[in-house]
Amino acid sequence: MTEEIEPILEKLDFRVEEYGKNRYYFATFSNHELVIAYSKIGKVFSALSASTMIEKFGVETLLFSGVAGAIGDLKIGDLIYATKLAQHDLDLSPFGHPYGFVPEGSVFINSDKSLNLIADEVASEMGVKLQSGVIATGDQFVASRERKEWIGKTFGADALEMEGASVATVCDALDTPFFILRAISDSADGSAEIDFDTFLIESAKISASFVMRMVEKI
Numbered sequence: 222m223t224e225e226i227e228p229i230l231e232k233l234d235f236r237v238e239e240y241g242k243n244r245y246y247f248a249t250f251s252n253h254e255l256v257i258a259y260s261k262i263g264k265v266f267s268a269l270s271a272s273t274m275i276e277k278f279g280v281e282t283l284l285f286s287g288v289a290g291a292i293g294d295l296k297i298g299d300l301i302y303a304t305k306l307a308q309h310d311l312d313l314s315p316f317g318h319p320y321g322f323v324p325e326g327s328v329f330i331n332s333d334k335s336l337n338l339i340a341d342e343v344a345s346e347m348g349v350k351l352q353s354g355v356i357a358t359g360d361q362f363v364a365s366r367e368r369k370e371w372i373g374k375t376f377g378a379d380a381l382e383m384e385g386a387s388v389a390t391v392c393d394a395l396d397t398p399f400f401i402l403r404a405i406s407d408s409a410d411g412s413a414e415i416d417f418d419t420f421l422i423e424s425a426k427i428s429a430s431f432v433m434r435m436v437e438k439i
């Protein structure tokens with residue numbers, strides 16, 4: 222969402238290029254050439270953006286910043302990065318496959334260990350609490366205790382959102398190291414849409430400023 226990249230863009234001088242009905246922002250920061258984009262919501266748009274960034278614009282490392290719904294005991298504003306990700310709405314179970322699995326694929330995609338390590342270092346330098354865990358992705362805004370508990374149980378997931386696993390799938394296929402960071406905006410239950418509207422901007426800022434500290438360290 223635009224709210225998730227605005228805190229990054231406001232710190233940078235950038236130029237804009239349009240491609241595939243979206244905008245990509247180019248800036249130099251801390252000795253890196255950055256390409257910044259919000260994809261629009263969901264797995265298809267985020268896969269398109271990740272592919273474009275890598276294949277068209279030559280991105281070598283992909284850092285994702287945004288917000289998520291909590292599954293376990295995470296609270297609004299808490300930061301979590303994904304050690305692995307799965308698509309919770311991918312269902313070939315009638316053919317005997319586990320949820321999240323398609324033939325020649327895998328339920329989970331692992332994120333890059335060295336980027337995760339950098340995140341741990343940044344967190345301890347900043348004195349910020351940073352958790353890690355499984356993030357589940359689907360083309361649904363989850364606002365039901367029952368659905369979130371199913372996702373938590375089925376995938377061992379700690380947070381859920383709508384783009385991480387699709388970006389992970391693209392990066393894995395294209396051999397591009399990636400890091401997925403989320404700040405909690407809601408608890409994915411009956412009050413999710415109210416909390417999301419209230420906390421989106423604040424949580425997006427927390428995630429964005431952490432990712433920019435990582436860029437400085439990379």
Ligand code: ADE
Nearest residue numbers: 288289290362363382409
């Ligand atoms: N991103 C932030 N909160 C979410 C929720 N409850 N469901 C899906 N994606 C989200």
